[in-house]
Amino acid sequence: MLTLTVNGQSRDVDVPDDMPLLWVLRDHLSLVGTKYGCGVAQCGVCTVHVAGKPVRSCQLLVGDVGTRPIVTIEGIGATPNGAKLQQAWMEIAVPQCGYCQAGQIMSATALLDANPQPDDADIDAAMAGNLCRCGTYIRIRRAIKNAAAKSA
Amino acid sequence: MRRGLGIFVAVLVVVALGFAGWLYLGRNPLGFAGGSTVALASYQGATVTGAPTALAFADLVKRGEYLTHAADCQACHTAPGGAPFAGGFAFNMPFGTIYSTNITPDKETGIGNYSDAQFLAAMHRGIRADGEKLYPAMPYASYSLMTDADALAIKAYLFTLTPVKAPAKSNQLSWPFNQRGLIALWNVAFNPDERFRPNTGQSPQWNRGAYLAEAMGHCGECHTPRNFAFALDNHDKFAGALTAGWRAYNISSDKTSGIGDWSDADLYAYLATGHANGHGGAAGPMGEAADDSLSYLTPDDTHALVAYLRSIPARASDLPRTVTTAAPASYKEGATAQANMRGEKIFAGACASCHDWTGVSPVTGFATLTGVRAVNDPSATNVAQTVINGVSRKTADGKIFMPAFGGGYSDDDIAAVANYVTARFGAKGADLTAKDVAALKQQAAQQSKEAPNG
Incomplete structure (x- = not known):
């Protein structure tokens, strides 16, 4: 046990x-x-x-x-960055099929926890291991930036 | 004039004798220990051959099974994905390919008809039942140290296996290497065909370790460099060598490039499980040695191996001192994309989730790169091989897994990520090219062909 x-x-x-x-x-x-x-x-x-x-x-x-x-x-919604990201995700309707999105939000939250204002390169380095076959990467990037902006 | 010729001939003779003497000294794997040795029968210390005390009263087959593991017959006599002991494993040499043979007791294609005398001839002298000579890819120059009783216990165990019909694959060797008769010369020069002689100046534990390392596990066959004739050169005993496309590391007691600064506990853990925290895990051929052989040894035997390894004279090799501090947490610090953009991109996508940007894995100690010898090897040979072949080991602690990337990533990508990993987590970045990676794939083709990919 x-x-x-x-x-x-x-x-x-x-x-x-x-x-x-x-x-x-x-x-x-x-x-x-x-x-x-x-x-x-x-x-x-x-x-x-x-x-x-x-x-x-x-x-x-x-x-x-x-x-x-x-x-x-x-x-994750009970954590400050998790909540902010979920909100940002809904605002611009990031997911398409949605299958990868839980993983995307988990990686994005860890990114903001470590680096509250990530630039594009930071986002690439942190998110490169999360694949999205629908290709929502552009909206993922925007949602992360929107969430980060709310912390600024 | 005549006098000049005389001097010339004399010099030639001296050089030739000196060279022969040098070769002679290099062939004894136990010569480094000095002191005096005695025949086993006259040795007064504890028993140093055979199965361990715990199995002293077990039947012949049980003891043979232990010794078969200790001698690691399985690793070479099993093709990737093939039936155990049925042979077909490819040794890719610069002069061609040799295949291991079927040692299951099948009467037609295996060793089912071997008499005891024939089996001993193969183990000690490299002579097949039909009188032909084996290639020294079969480590009979090491097994010649093994007692008759132990070799026959191994035979007894092998004869309990299910016979598998698997005809020998034909070797593909260029001339003159395809002339088996020439091996007679090699045997005269490099296989003394003498059984293990305990060293009276050393402890019984050391002698047990020596027997396990030399007569059984044949560590030197991978870890000792070879001379021009592909025989082990024990002047540089255990100083490391390239075998089957993987680098077998320096395991002499040199503190910088060997294992001199490993603690006894770490060495023990590595031998017993194929992994020691802070030093990384075995993969490739050493992973097989760990899983098929070393992990089966009793604790006493593993301790004996540690004691023996500790006594190997230090030999410096070209490996830099291992970096034991973690890399920075941010990808922006330490080795960065400025030097190797492609490598960093691949690392971010395929590697960072398990290995972390620091090299210290949040998943398992097996995936920690910090402190690992392969990562600190500027040739990046084993890093590239691990990326190509992945790791798929079954241990007592569970499965150890890393996907094989050799099929999905280009040679350029693999070179870039190996260069990045060695630069970020090791002492010195490698400089591999796609061509190097292609060559490594070729050398270890017996692994990469059928490596599992998730």
């Missing part, structure tokens, strides 16, 4: 240590906002925060999480 801190709550899960965190979140904690994409840390849709860092949950074994707190897309 492992105890995880997910979105501020303590959750007990009875899973093997070598189960990827993504499986635990979706199948054992019913937090299905985090998506499964490539399964090899190359698309970014499974991004969650572990101790504030954006991490691909398909590659993180639950046994390696330890006591580090986890935040998922379900909990």
Whole structure:
């Protein structure tokens, strides 16, 4: 039995240590906002925060999480930058199909947490690992800048 | 005139004798230890050969299984994705390709008809059942140190495997390397065909480690440089070499370029699990050695290996001192895009999510790049190979995985990202080109062809 801190709550899960965190979140904690994409840390849709860092949950074994707190897309709206970004996302209707968007918002939030006023190059460096097959990159960039402007 | 010729001949003879002597000294992997050795039968210390004490009362097959792991037969006698021990693994050499053979007990295509004497001839002298000579890609010059009893225990284990019908693939070698008869000369020069002799000046633990490293694990076959005749040159014992397109690192006790500054605990962890925090993990051929062989050793045996490794004289090689501090958290500091825009872009998209801009992985210690030898190797050989082939290892602690990028990214991309990674996280940036990457793919083709990609 492992105890995880997910979105501020303590959750007990009875899973093997070598189960990827993504499986635990979706199948054992019913937090299905985090998506499964490539399964090899190359698309970014499974991004969650572990101790504030954006991490691909398909590659993180639950046994390696330890006591580090986890935040998922379900909990990110409770953080200041997460809330701002979700608002900015809605204002300009960023998503098209939406499948990658949870991961995009998680990576964007981690970016603003570390760098409140990112320029284009900063956004590229932080977001390059989050793919969007609909090509919403331009709106993603704009939404991040709009959210950052609200902090200025 | 005649006198001049006489002096010339004398000088030639002295040079030739000196050269022969130099070769002779270089062929003994245990010569560095000095002191006196005795035949095993007269050794007074604890038993240094055979399976460990825990298996002393186990049956022959069980002991043979342990020894088969210790001798790591499986790594070379299994093709990628093929049946274990059924052979077909390709050794790509500068002069052609040699394939390993089927050592399952199939009577037609394997070793099912081998008598004990025939098996020993193969293990100790490199002679097949039909009398033909094996190529020294089969490390019989190392296995010749193995006792008859241990070799026959391995045979007993191999004979319990399910026979697999897998005919030998034909080697593709250029002349004169395709003349097996010539190996007779090589054998005279480089295979003394002598069993292990314990060193009375060393502890029983050291002798056990020496037996495991030399007669069983044949570490030197990858980690010791070779001479002009492709025999191990033990003047530079364990000083590192390029094998199958991967660099086997310097594991002598040199503090800068070897493992002299690793703690015993780190060395033990690396041997036992193929990973030590702060030093990175084994991939490629060493990953196989860890998973198929070293991880099966008992703790006592692993400690013995550590004790033995500690005694290898320091040999400096061309590796710079490993950088152990993390890179800056921002991509804008440290090695940056100004030098390598393409490398940084690829790193941002494909690598940073697991390896982080600092090199310290938020996901797993296995993915931390800081302090890793490969990253501090300015040739970037193993970095490029890892990018090309990925990592797919099954360990007691779970699966260790990195995708193989060799199929999806161009040689230019792989060179750029390897150069970026070595510059950002290592001591000195590499200078690989697409051509270099293509050559590395070729040398390790036995891996990259069938590497899994997620």
